[in-house]
Amino acid sequence: MPTFGSFALLLALALCGYSLLAGAIALRQLATGARSRVAPERLAETARRAGIGSFIATTAAAFALVWAAFNNDFSVAYILHHSNRALPGPYKFAALWSGQEGSLLLWAWLLSAYGFVLRLRHKVDVKLTAYASAILAGVQVFFLLLLNFAAMPFSLVSGPVPQDGFGLNPLLQYPEMVIHPPMLYLGYVGFAVPFAFALGALMMRYPGEKWIHITRRWTMVTWLFLTCGIFLGAHWAYSVLGWGGYWGWDPVENASLMPWLTGTAFLHSVMMQEKRGMMKSWNVWLIFSTFLLAIFGTLLTRSGLVSSVHAFAQSSIGTWFWTFLIIVLSVCLFTFILQRDHLKAENKLESLVSRESSFLFNNLVLLAACFTVLWGTLFPVLSEYVQGNKVTVSAPFYNRVAVPIGLFLLFLTGIGPLLAWRSSSFKSIRKNFVLPCIAGLVAAIVVIACGVHPWEIFTTKDQGSFYSFIAFTLAAVVVTAISAEFLRGANVISRHTGQNLFASMVQLTRRNTRRYGGYIVHFGVVVIFIGLAGSAFNQSREEELGFKQSLNIGPYRLECQSYSQDSNPNYDTEYALLDVYRGDKKITQLAPEKRFYTASQQPSTIVANHSTLAWDLYVIYAGKNPDTGQPIIKVFLNPLVAWIWIGVGIIVFGTGVALIPNMTAALAASRNRVTAVAPAAEAVSVRGGD
Amino acid sequence: MTKLSYFGRALAVILVAVLTMGSASTAVRYNDLGHKMMCVCGCNQILIECNHLGCPDSDRMLGELRVGLAGGSSDDAILTAFQDKYGPTVLAAPMLTKFNIVAWIVPPAVLILGIAATVILVRKWRLRAAAAPAVPRATEFPAMRERIRRETQL
Numbered sequence: 001m002p003t004f005g006s007f008a009l010l011l012a013l014a015l016c017g018y019s020l021l022a023g024a025i026a027l028r029q030l031a032t033g034a035r036s037r038v039a040p041e042r043l044a045e046t047a048r049r050a051g052i053g054s055f056i057a058t059t060a061a062a063f064a065l066v067w068a069a070f071n072n073d074f075s076v077a078y079i080l081h082h083s084n085r086a087l088p089g090p091y092k093f094a095a096l097w098s099g100q101e102g103s104l105l106l107w108a109w110l111l112s113a114y115g116f117v118l119r120l121r122h123k124v125d126v127k128l129t130a131y132a133s134a135i136l137a138g139v140q141v142f143f144l145l146l147l148n149f150a151a152m153p154f155s156l157v158s159g160p161v162p163q164d165g166f167g168l169n170p171l172l173q174y175p176e177m178v179i180h181p182p183m184l185y186l187g188y189v190g191f192a193v194p195f196a197f198a199l200g201a202l203m204m205r206y207p208g209e210k211w212i213h214i215t216r217r218w219t220m221v222t223w224l225f226l227t228c229g230i231f232l233g234a235h236w237a238y239s240v241l242g243w244g245g246y247w248g249w250d251p252v253e254n255a256s257l258m259p260w261l262t263g264t265a266f267l268h269s270v271m272m273q274e275k276r277g278m279m280k281s282w283n284v285w286l287i288f289s290t291f292l293l294a295i296f297g298t299l300l301t302r303s304g305l306v307s308s309v310h311a312f313a314q315s316s317i318g319t320w321f322w323t324f325l326i327i328v329l330s331v332c333l334f335t336f337i338l339q340r341d342h343l344k345a346e347n348k349l350e351s352l353v354s355r356e357s358s359f360l361f362n363n364l365v366l367l368a369a370c371f372t373v374l375w376g377t378l379f380p381v382l383s384e385y386v387q388g389n390k391v392t393v394s395a396p397f398y399n400r401v402a403v404p405i406g407l408f409l410l411f412l413t414g415i416g417p418l419l420a421w422r423s424s425s426f427k428s429i430r431k432n433f434v435l436p437c438i439a440g441l442v443a444a445i446v447v448i449a450c451g452v453h454p455w456e457i458f459t460t461k462d463q464g465s466f467y468s469f470i471a472f473t474l475a476a477v478v479v480t481a482i483s484a485e486f487l488r489g490a491n492v493i494s495r496h497t498g499q500n501l502f503a504s505m506v507q508l509t510r511r512n513t514r515r516y517g518g519y520i521v522h523f524g525v526v527v528i529f530i531g532l533a534g535s536a537f538n539q540s541r542e543e544e545l546g547f548k549q550s551l552n553i554g555p556y557r558l559e560c561q562s563y564s565q566d567s568n569p570n571y572d573t574e575y576a577l578l579d580v581y582r583g584d585k586k587i588t589q590l591a592p593e594k595r596f597y598t599a600s601q602q603p604s605t606i607v608a609n610h611s612t613l614a615w616d617l618y619v620i621y622a623g624k625n626p627d628t629g630q631p632i633i634k635v636f637l638n639p640l641v642a643w644i645w646i647g648v649g650i651i652v653f654g655t656g657v658a659l660i661p662n663m664t665a666a667l668a669a670s671r672n673r674v675t676a677v678a679p680a681a682e683a684v685s686v687r688g689g690d
Numbered sequence: 691m692t693k694l695s696y697f698g699r700a701l702a703v704i705l706v707a708v709l710t711m712g713s714a715s716t717a718v719r720y721n722d723l724g725h726k727m728m729c730v731c732g733c734n735q736i737l738i739e740c741n742h743l744g745c746p747d748s749d750r751m752l753g754e755l756r757v758g759l760a761g762g763s764s765d766d767a768i769l770t771a772f773q774d775k776y777g778p779t780v781l782a783a784p785m786l787t788k789f790n791i792v793a794w795i796v797p798p799a800v801l802i803l804g805i806a807a808t809v810i811l812v813r814k815w816r817l818r819a820a821a822a823p824a825v826p827r828a829t830e831f832p833a834m835r836e837r838i839r840r841e842t843q844l
Contacts, residue, residue, distance in 0.1 A: 243739040250734065348815040360808060368801035379784070379793045387789050389778050392728050395736060397783035401797050605741065620741065634741070 002076050002154040005064030009105075009154070012057035012112070013144040015050045016137050023047035023134030030127070031204070044130045048119045051133050054140060055116035062109045065102060065153050069095045074165050077155045078102055084165035084599040086569035090178050091168055097181040098172050100302060100317070101153035106182065107298070108143040110189040115140060118193060124214055131200025132193070139192050142324045150317050167599025170571075174240045180232040184256060187226025188294040191259060193218045194266075195291035198284050202335050205342045209274050212283075216270075217659060219287075223263050224655045230256050231648045242605030242620045244540060244636040246644070249398045254377045255297030261370040262290040265363045272359050275421070277346030281336070282363070284343060288332045293370075295325055300377070353429065358416035365409045372402050399463065407470050410529050413522050414478035417485050436480040443476030444469070452537075464536025471533035475526045482519045482526075510663040517658025524650030527643050534615070534640025542634040544625050545576065554637040556617055557581040561589070563631045571595040571604075576621055576631040580610060592621035592633065615639040716759050723755055723765060727772055728782050736782055751776075 026044035029036055036043075065078070069092040074080040082095045082102065097103040115136045122129040147153065171177075194215040201211040233256065238246035247253060266286040272278045299321035336343075349356050376393045383391045418432040447469055448454075454469035490504035499507065509516040543551045545560040552558075563576040575593040579586050590608035597604065610617040618636040625632060724738030731747040733740055737755075740748035751772075758768040772780050784790035 241741075243735060243741050245739065248735070348818075349812045351816070352809060352812050357808075357812065361805070364804045364808060365801070368797065368804060371800055372797040375793070375797055383784070383789065383793075391784045391790060391793075392779045392782055393784065393793065394728060394734075394782040396726055397793065400783070401794065405797075405801065622741065 001064050001068050001071075001073060002156060005061045005068070005154040006152070008057045008060035008064060009144060009147050012054045012061065012108070013141065013148050015054040015057060016140040016144055019047045019050040019054065019137035020134055020141055021047075022050065023130060023137060027130060027134060027204075047137070048122060048130070048133055051115050051119045051137055051140075054137075054144075055112040058105075058109045058112040058144075061147075061153075062096065062105055065105060066093060066096055068154075069093070072165070074163075075156050075161045076153075077157045078153050080157055080162060080165045082165070082168055084167040084570075086599065087165075087168055087173075088570070090175070091173050094172065094178045094181075095168055097185070098168055098177075101147070101151045101155075103181065103185070104143060104146055104151050105153050106185055107189055108140065108147055110182075110185050111136070111140050111143060111192060114190060114193050118196075125210065127204065128197065128200055128206055128211060128214070131204055132196040135196040135199050136192060139196075142320075146317060146320055150320055165599065167597055170595065170597045170600060170602045170604035171240055173570075173597070173604070174236060176232055176236040176239070180229060180236050183225050183232055184229030187222055187224075187229050188256075188259065188297065190218065190222025190225055191263060191287070191291050191294050193222070194287050198287045199332065199335060202284060202339050202342065205339055209277070212270055212274055219263070219267060219270075220655055220659055223260070223267060224652065226256070226260050226263065227648070227651060227655075230260060231645070235645065238618075238641070239607055239609070240605065242607050244538065244618055244620075244634075244638065245535070246641070249376070249395050251377050252297075252301050254373045255293075255300045258370050258373055259290045259293040259297060261366050261373070262286055262293055265366040265370075266290060268359050268366075269363050272356055276356065278348070278356065279360075280343040280345060281340065284336065286363075292325060292328060292332075293374075295321065295328065299325065353419060355416065355419045355421045358412060358419050362409065362412045362416060365405060365412060369402060369405045369409065372398070372405060376401070399467075403463075403467055406529075407467065407474060410471065410474045410478060410526070413525060414474060414481045417519065417522075418481055432481075432484070435484055436477040439480035440473045440477040444473045447472045468533040468536040471529050475530050475533075478526045479523065482523055485519060486516070507663070509657060510660075513660045513662050514658050517654050517656070517660075520654030520657055521651050522654075524647045524652075524654055527647030527650055529647075531640045531643030531645075531647060534643070535638065537639045539637040540635065542622060542632065544628065544630050545578075545633050546628070546630045551633065551635060553617075553635050554615065555582050556637070558590070558619070558633070558635060560631070560633070569598070571597045573606075574621065574624060574631070575606075576633060578608070578619060578633070580617065590617070590619050592619045594621045594623065611642050613640075613642055616641045719765065720755060720759055723759075723768055724752065726769065726782050727751070727755075727780050730776050730780055 022043050026040040026047060028034070029040035029043070065076075067073075068076045068079045069083050070089070072079070072083070072085050078099060078101050079095070082099045083092055087095070095102065097106045115133065118129060118136065119133050122133070197211050197215045197218075200206070230253075233253065234246040237248065237253075241248075266283060269279050269286060270283050273280055273283050299318060302317055302321070349360065351357065376397055379393045380390045383389065414436060415433075418429070418436070420428060452465055452469050452472065454466040456465040486505055486508065487501075489508040490501050493499065493504040493507055494501055497504065497507070509520075539553060541551060541553050545551060545558075545563075547560060547562065550557050550559040558578045558580055561577040561579050563574070565572065565574045567573065573593050573595045575591050578590045578592070580588045580590055588610050590610060592608040593606035595604045595606060596602075605620055608619045610619075616636070616638045618638055620634040620636075622632040622634045624630065721738065725736055727737040729735050729737050729740035729745065729748045729751065731740070731745050733745070735741070737748060737751055754772070755768065758771065763771070769781060769785065773785075778784075784793045786794065
């Protein structure tokens with residue numbers, strides 16, 4: 001199987017190389033009208049088919065690695081280092097992305113899968129797809145070169161083959177790790193498609209904005225995958241790392257956040273290009289930056305440029321990534337300079353108080369947030385270069401610098417929809433802003449009455465209360481603004497159709513899924529902000545608990561019922577059984593664990609969490625007192641954490657809504673179909689539809 | 691003195707009073723300083739959040755922090771003492787000294803410059819548009835209709 005895998009990778013490289021070269025030659029011939037023995041159209045078709053073939057070859061290679069993991073083939077060095085006999089099946093599958101070589105293979109496979117779909121759907125626009133296919137083949141070639149010559153997943157161990165493997169990193173032995181990395185990679189890799197289309201459209205001086213329509217779904221789906229990947233990672237960190245938080249501003253976390261921020265900016269600003277023919281250069285650079293940042297993120301994860309808790313994936317392949325980054329940047333710059341006259345805006349901004357301006361400011365703030373994250377991530381390297389010593393840039397820096405930017409973004413989320421396109425009159429602003437402002441004021445009073453004291457930033461230097469106060473107030477403003485948008489439209493429909501308000505809202509959303517799906521996504525973002533704001537009020541306690549001893553935190557009392565240890569072939573475990581009471585009523589039993597994995601000889605925390613809408617009771621087995629043999633239990637009471645995961649669910653739903661075609665468009669399409677099939681029946685159908 | 695200046699003075703007094711109101715308790719300072727430093731065991735975690743089983747450093751460092759607080763040292767003195775002992779990487783964020791100030795200044799400066807540049811650019815475009823001769827209405831209508839159709843489609 002290792003030989004088969006290696007051969008498959010080599011074949012994939014050859015096919016991608018052909019796809020790139022033949023595609024480039026064919027497109028060059030088409031552009032210049034040069035003659036050759038083979039017609040350029042036929043050559044382009046062979047390039048497309050080679051690209052499709054590369055998907056099959058890469059799939060075969062990925063299959064070979066998974067096969068080796070399931071069959072405990074420890075002759076393969078990668079399997080030896082990332083699996084063992086006692087490892088449960090799903091984690092053997094997850095071994096594919098648990099190390100350097102395997103995760104690069106996953107990158108290459110997902111890229112080839114995206115390329116496969118793109119090449120199959122070439123009839124959407126044959127020429128543009130041919131350009132995008134060639135560009136994508138170029139990216140594939142890079143990853144396949146890496147896999148064939150720098151990070152070979154099928155390398156064999158030298159000497160006798162060990163009986164068992166070293167096991168999977170315990171931190172990765174958690175159900176979410178089976179889906180978090182693929183989601184994240186689907187996001188990272190997926191941005192290669194809109195990037196390829198954008199670059200291709202620029203190279204061929206594609207007329208109009210159709211390339212944006214073609215890539216809209218790609219971009220949104222990719223963005224959704226990245227969003228899910230980031231939050232699954234946050235949930236994994238919360239559940240596995242056992243420090244009571246979900247985001248530590250680790251360089252690798254930051255690496256995933258940066259393309260997300262620029263991708264979000266692109267999703268917003270691209271609407272201005274579609275609707276008003278503006279910001280063409282900006283959009284092209286946004287999608288270029290998003291792809292470059294996705295690659296840069298991968299470089300950060302693997303090169304050891306900055307220290308990170310994700311050290312399991314570090315190696316010396318940084319040079320390859322730097323080279324690739326420089327090549328991609330050069331191609332982008334060269335193409336942009338050559339074709340920049342093609343990106344001339346059709347309109348200019350006419351007012352600072354307009355929807356366009358709100359998009360522009362939203363973009364600025366998102367980019368400022370991205371820059372802050374990049375700056376914070378790279379400042380230790382810069383400091384070492386300038387001062388000769390490294391400094392740490394961690395949570396306190398981002399809390400002080402990035403959080404205000406995030407709150408400004410939340411503010412823009414609220415006011416954007418209230419502004420009209422082109423220019424808003426003072427009268428309309430006053431009309432639209434009154435209700436959200438009242439809601440914000442009421443929320444501010446309620447929040448203060450509930451015990452959030454923003455002035456503590458002056459007395460105790462506690463920024464948390466201040467930021468939370470602002471977040472809750474702005475959340476009320478944004479939710480009111482969004483609700484007002486829905487209600488205004490729904491009322492009109494309700495008056496005309498006699499439907500109830502909810503049915504009218506559904507119809508309103510179906511008529512313009514993109515706009516109202518977007519609002520639902522914004523609502524999800526607000527819910528996430530509410531969840532994040534809760535972190536300012538986290539409480540924690542750590543105590544040694546003997547049999548029947550108890551610990552109080554917030555409204556809860558935890559009573560230790562027993563503590564013991566157990567073992568299975570994969571790990572040894574120590575745990576405590578804790579009854580949780582609220583008042584006198586027992587509400588649940590929690591069992592925090594500390595595991596020690598036999599193969600890897602590494603410990604791992606299994607958090608016990610009782611989650612409600614108000615707060616999470618988050619319990620960790622911190623260890624055992626060697627003198628008494630009693631467990632040390634650390635408890636966190638983290639308010640509103642569940643809101644974060646609910647917010648992500650709302651974002652997924654909202655994006656799903658935005659991806660559905662508008663009802664009217666769908667109706668029109670069905671009418672067109674009816675016209676084509678049976679013209680006589682059309683009048684009846686339309687009357688019935690109306 | 692006008693009513694307005696009385697009001698201004700009163701506001702200034704309240705502001706100064708609020709800014710200089712009592713100092714934080716030791717527990718709050720312990721938590722605050724614990725979050726401003728990193729564990730040096732290599733785990734890359736905030737000192738007070740380090741949860742490694744048998745971590746060789748965090749307990750000792752937290753002990754030193756308690757001693758510092760009990761000794762009546764100021765926050766800055768404690769942070770400086772830790773920095774001297776463990777090196778600059780022990781601080782979770784750069785202090786406001788020398789080159790490190792750049793870390794704090796650049797991101798907000800970039801945002802402010804970006805906003806200022808946008809405002810100036812938009813004003814310039816507006817002035818240019820105002821100076822341009824008006825398009826005759828009859829020829830503008832079809833194009834405008836098409837634009838309205840496009841712009842209200844979303």
